Amino acid sequence: MTSTTLPDTASPHVTPGRPALLADSVTLTRRSLAHWRRDPGPLVAALGFDIVMVLMFAYLFGGALRVPGGGDYREFLMPGMFAMTMVFGISLTTLAVSADLDRGVTDRLRSMPVSPLAPLVGRAAADLLFAVLTLAVMLLVGLAVGWRAHGGVGDTVAAFGLILLLRFALVWVGVFLGLVLKGQQAVAGVQTLEFPLGFLSSAFVAPATMPGWLGAVAEWNPLSATVGATRELFGNPGWGGDSWAVQHAPALALIWPVVLVAVFLPLSVRRYRALGR
Amino acid sequence: MTAGGYAIAAEGLRKRYGDTPALDGFDLRVRPGRVCGLLGPNGAGKTTAVRILSTLLRPDAGRAEVAGFDVARRPDQVRHRIGLVGQRAAVDEVLSGHENLVIFGRLCHLGAKRARQRADELLDRFGLADAGGRPVKAYSGGMRRRLDLAAGMILAPAVLFLDEPTTGLDPRSRNEVWEAVRELVRAGTTVLLTTQYLDEADRLADRISVLDGGRVIAEGTPDDLKARLGGDRIDLVVRDAADLAAAGAQLGRVAGGEPEVDPDRRLVSARVEHRAGALTELLRALDAAGVAVEDVALRRPTLDEVFLHLTGRRTETAEEVPA
Numbered sequence: 017m018t019s020t021t022l023p024d025t026a027s028p029h030v031t032p033g034r035p036a037l038l039a040d041s042v043t044l045t046r047r048s049l050a051h052w053r054r055d056p057g058p059l060v061a062a063l064g065f066d067i068v069m070v071l072m073f074a075y076l077f078g079g080a081l082r083v084p085g086g087g088d089y090r091e092f093l094m095p096g097m098f099a100m101t102m103v104f105g106i107s108l109t110t111l112a113v114s115a116d117l118d119r120g121v122t123d124r125l126r127s128m129p130v131s132p133l134a135p136l137v138g139r140a141a142a143d144l145l146f147a148v149l150t151l152a153v154m155l156l157v158g159l160a161v162g163w164r165a166h167g168g169v170g171d172t173v174a175a176f177g178l179i180l181l182l183r184f185a186l187v188w189v190g191v192f193l194g195l196v197l198k199g200q201q202a203v204a205g206v207q208t209l210e211f212p213l214g215f216l217s218s219a220f221v222a223p224a225t226m227p228g229w230l231g232a233v234a235e236w237n238p239l240s241a242t243v244g245a246t247r248e249l250f251g252n253p254g255w256g257g258d259s260w261a262v263q264h265a266p267a268l269a270l271i272w273p274v275v276l277v278a279v280f281l282p283l284s285v286r287r288y289r290a291l292g293r
Numbered sequence: 294m295t296a297g298g299y300a301i302a303a304e305g306l307r308k309r310y311g312d313t314p315a316l317d318g319f320d321l322r323v324r325p326g327r328v329c330g331l332l333g334p335n336g337a338g339k340t341t342a343v344r345i346l347s348t349l350l351r352p353d354a355g356r357a358e359v360a361g362f363d364v365a366r367r368p369d370q371v372r373h374r375i376g377l378v379g380q381r382a383a384v385d386e387v388l389s390g391h392e393n394l395v396i397f398g399r400l401c402h403l404g405a406k407r408a409r410q411r412a413d414e415l416l417d418r419f420g421l422a423d424a425g426g427r428p429v430k431a432y433s434g435g436m437r438r439r440l441d442l443a444a445g446m447i448l449a450p451a452v453l454f455l456d457e458p459t460t461g462l463d464p465r466s467r468n469e470v471w472e473a474v475r476e477l478v479r480a481g482t483t484v485l486l487t488t489q490y491l492d493e494a495d496r497l498a499d500r501i502s503v504l505d506g507g508r509v510i511a512e513g514t515p516d517d518l519k520a521r522l523g524g525d526r527i528d529l530v531v532r533d534a535a536d537l538a539a540a541g542a543q544l545g546r547v548a549g550g551e552p553e554v555d556p557d558r559r560l561v562s563a564r565v566e567h568r569a570g571a572l573t574e575l576l577r578a579l580d581a582a583g584v585a586v587e588d589v590a591l592r593r594p595t596l597d598e599v600f601l602h603l604t605g606r607r608t609e610t611a612e613e614v615p616a
Contacts, residue, residue, distance in 0.1 A: 123344075130400045
């Protein structure tokens with residue numbers, strides 16, 4: 017083997033190409049997809065968990081729960097479940113980011129002529145693709161347990177759009193946590209965040225039944241905004257309520273993700289750059 | 294290709310973490326096509342130096358050029374010309390060796406076809422052609438390291454950084470990695486190698502820089518450094534541990550200095566100035582004192598002893614935590 021077959025980028029007359037954010041992001045997205053194709057276990061487990069949650073709520077707890085106005089519980093349940101699975105996605109993001117840091121992959125990428133933002137963008141894109149798959153599975157599970165969307169096609173598409181928008185915002189929360197937390201601490205940290213974020217909302221329980229301040233927190237939870245707005249768009253029953261947050265759920269379902277992205281995307285980028293300090 | 298014809302030139306690099314200085318005026322010059330070994334005890338700053346030179350970390354002060362470009366001002370240019378192989382194998386376990394290399398090739402902006410070609414070439418070159426289609430988790434430690442080296446070589450880097458490339462490998466795997474590194478050097482790559490194994494530096498490096506407290510305290514060829522310690526050494530093993538003190542006294546007298554004593558190995562050891570004369574004199578004295586000698590050897594100092602002499606510490610097996 018001689019050096020003549022090597023691409024000779026070391027010679028001074030070769031001007032290396034500019035780092036291409038789009039191309040590098042696509043490559044890194046495909047890397048994640050290849051991971052999942054080769055090792056689908058964690059994703060299958062995540063999807064299985066989501067399905068079991070639906071079945072548990074639909075058939076175990078459902079009988080004991082009353083929907084205000086006498087609506088169908090499963091109709092009520094599914095918008096909460098859709099959004100909840102997006103919340104459970106945070107730990108996937110965090111784990112992937114912190115694993116790359118742990119194993120030195122991030123360092124290798126940073127020492128290569130790779131666009132500095134591509135690892136984060138690639139992560140976000142891959143996780144959004146998985147969120148689409150998750151929603152497709154949940155849609156089928158929902159239909160199987162008797163859930164229906166009663167709004168028009170546009171409303172239904174808009175509802176799923178809001179759910180994915182929430183996931184997009186939570187990707188950046190997950191990325192930031194993955195960059196900040198280390199190893200096992202990351203898993204514990206994120207999972208302790210997912211459950212309160214999920215359950216301290218209007219997804220399964222009426223905020224009105226909670227102690228006053230807790231109910232207020234639940235009503236203002238970003239998840240509640242998305243769940244409230246999608247219940248309206250799907251034409252599914254909801255809790256109702258007269259607080260400002262409940263009345264303006266559709267607006268908040270847009271505002272909250274935008275705020276989360278506006279906070280956590282720059283924080284993530286800053287943190288990623290600070291790896292060099 | 295770079296100021297003064299050096300592939301790596303660092304001047305007065307400083308870096309501190311909180312109150313702890315990791316680098317405290319680090320200087321280094323490596324000529325193209327050479328292997329420079331960076332040796333030092335834990336926390337001496339080896340990994341910090343590599344991280345700064347490979348653009349991963351910004352120095353607080355000082356400047357460095359790698360492959361002709363300033364690492365702080367033109368990191369993008371530097372990144373096109375370097376490869377980094379860190380302490381951990383930074384490859385994807387669940388993907389095959391080939392898939393890993395294709396991804397890194399694409400990230401180096403090779404076209405899809407060229408990236409696949411390059412992956413094949415590298416797998417071939419590092420003796421992984423047969424294993425290329427298997428997931429990396431089925432690889433041995435040595436194979437993983439070689440794949441890691443291959444991934445650092447996609448663009449045939451002018452400068453390759455190897456941060457403890459053989460830590461945790463069995464002797465056979467270490468040999469495989471050394472052979473791969475030698476081949477890269479033959480093809481013109483400059484290598485900066487940190488290691489905790491002195492024999493590794495001895496075998497691979499043209500020059501060695503000994504790092505302690507964040508600065509280079511000695512620099513030269515392995516032979517230079519050994520010569521600096523001065524003279525040869527006599528190792529003497531006695532048959533009966535009870536004779537250790539007597540043997541030590543005789544050796545001390547001949548060497549004109551306090552010998553080192555290792556009771557577990559029944560060994561006394563000291564530096565001597567006049568090799569043959571000292572040995573004869575010692576054996577006569579021991580015979581007269583009735584000390585039974587099991588083994589005696591006259592030898593050059595090891596790099597380990599040079600290291601101990603320079604830093605006051607033995608090399609350690611645990612490595613500094615990467616920052």
